[in-house]
Every structure is written in structure tokens, then in C-alpha cells.
Amino acid sequence: MALKGLDIFKLTPKTNCKECGSPTCMAFAMKVAQGAVDITKCPHMSDDALATLSEATAPPMKTIKAGTGDAEYTLGGETVLFRHEKTYVSKSRYAVSVSCCEENMDAKLEAAKTVDYDRIGERMHVEMLYLDYCGGCTPEGYAEFVKKAAESGKTLVLNCTNVDVAKAALDVCKDSKPILDGADASNYEAMSKLATEAGVVLGVRGADIIV
Ligand code: SF4
CATH class of the missing domain: 3.20.20.20 (Dihydropteroate synthase-like)
Known part of the structure; x- marks a missing residue:
């Protein structure tokens, strides 16, 4: 099931370091939820968060x-x-x-x-x-x-x-x-x-x- 922006935000490091190109972790999470950015653009995600998000944001169409x-x-x-x-x-x-x-x-x-x-x-x-x-x-x-x-x-x-x-x-x-x-x-x-x-x-x- 697709995750909402807020769900994705909860899994981000919340440091607002901007390394992903977004001004805040919240802005990044919103873009990921829309499918505009890949989750891997954040270099600081934990392995557990990446595993959870990769599965949840995978395209439903093979x-x-x-x-x-x-x-x-x-x-x-x-x-x-x-x-x-x-x-x-x-x-x-x-x-x-x-x-x-x-x-x-x-x-x-x-x-x-x-x-x-x-x-x-x-x-x-x-x-x-x-x-x-x-x-x-x-x-x-x-x-x-x-x-x-x-x-x-x-x-x-x-x-x-x-x-x-x-x-x-x-x-x-x-x-x-x-x-x-x-x-x-x-x-x-x-x-x-x-x-x-x-x-x-x-x-x-x-x-x-x-x-
Ligand atoms: S790179 Fe990761 S930690 Fe930094 S602002 Fe983007 S989402 Fe947040």
C-alpha cells in the first residue's frame, strides 16, 4: 500500500541537512510520496527505513x-x-x-x-x-x-x-x-x-x- 508523506517523514532522520536537494525532510517526504523523487536520494536513511520504504513505494505495476x-x-x-x-x-x-x-x-x-x-x-x-x-x-x-x-x-x-x-x-x-x-x-x-x-x-x- 502506498505511504503518505507524513508516514515517510516519520522514517527520515529529520535533520533538514538539505543533501537530498529538498529544503527539509518534510519536503523530501512529500516528493517521495508523489513519486517525484527516489527515496535513495537521502544518504542518511537507516537500512530499516530504506527496506520499509522501498517495499511500500514500489510501483504496483511490474x-x-x-x-x-x-x-x-x-x-x-x-x-x-x-x-x-x-x-x-x-x-x-x-x-x-x-x-x-x-x-x-x-x-x-x-x-x-x-x-x-x-x-x-x-x-x-x-x-x-x-x-x-x-x-x-x-x-x-x-x-x-x-x-x-x-x-x-x-x-x-x-x-x-x-x-x-x-x-x-x-x-x-x-x-x-x-x-x-x-x-x-x-x-x-x-x-x-x-x-x-x-x-x-x-x-x-x-x-x-x-x-
Ligand atoms: S538528505 Fe535526508 S536528512 Fe537531509 S534533508 Fe534530505 S531527507 Fe532530510
Whole structure:
């Protein structure tokens, strides 16, 4: 549970030495409570206080990594759900959704490679592909689609709740560290085992990413 500024203040040395950059220990505690400053900026915290505060101020959202090389992205680790509440710690990524049975699937995958431009000094390009399983394709059919998408070099997110289909897809792309977005109440044990064996992150419907 998040600590309030006053709770954090009680754990500070209360010497107002200003070494943390704040004029008082109280001001520092308020900033820590807002997530604006890390608790380690105070060099005089006791180990016990640090242990208590590190646990209490840890982000409720787990930080994950997906993709490899230049396409490796860090996601999550946030203390808020909406960007207007506070600047996100990890940058939001741009993904395009494509379905394995989409009529213009090939054209869409090709188009995703061409979106690449500069916007006020920031490179804007498709960073991830969200690959929908239609529910009707065979495991081999979906795996073939995933293999084709993987050739783009973009980070993949497999939107698939069918364990057999997900396994076939991971067999062809697990080395690129995709996200397997496919666990729900009916399949989470099998999906968790699959994701652990493949060494990839597992997305859970209606909950945080947990593996
Ligand atoms: S460095 Fe620590 S003791 Fe000094 S003012 Fe900041 S919080 Fe207080």
C-alpha cells in the first residue's frame, strides 16, 4: 500500500541537512510520496527505513521487457494508470494490430515497415505487432503468420488464448522474446507453464502482466 508523506517523514532522520536537494525532510517526504523523487536520494536513511520504504513505494505495476536488440522495450513499472496523472516511467509504444485471417494481412505487415518519420525530434515508427488469432486457423496456420510477422524485426505480441496454437507460435518466435497475451481464468495454468518454458512474458486478461 502506498505511504503518505507524513508516514515517510516519520522514517527520515529529520535533520533538514538539505543533501537530498529538498529544503527539509518534510519536503523530501512529500516528493517521495508523489513519486517525484527516489527515496535513495537521502544518504542518511537507516537500512530499516530504506527496506520499509522501498517495499511500500514500489510501483504496483511490474516492469517487464519484451523484444531483443534494438527492438527490446521496457514496459510497465508505473504508479498510475493514466498518463495525465503523471509522466510514465516507461515510454508508451506504438503497435499495429493484424489478424491471421485478415484479407489484407500481407499489405498491412508491409505497411507497418514503412511508417517511419521524425516528429519534433522524435522518431515515430511501428515498434510492435499485435498478432490476433482468429479462432479458426490451425496451429500451423497461425505459426506461419507469426513467422512472417517476425521477419519485420518488430517486437511481437501474440493475442491468443488457445494453448496449442500459442505453443506452435512460440516455437517459431520465442527467441525474439514476444509477449504472450493469452492467459485467462480457463487456461492460466497451461499458459503460465508455456510462457515460463519459452522464457517470455505472459499477459493476463483483466490483470497485470505477471510472468
Ligand atoms: S538528505 Fe535526508 S536528512 Fe537531509 S534533508 Fe534530505 S531527507 Fe532530510
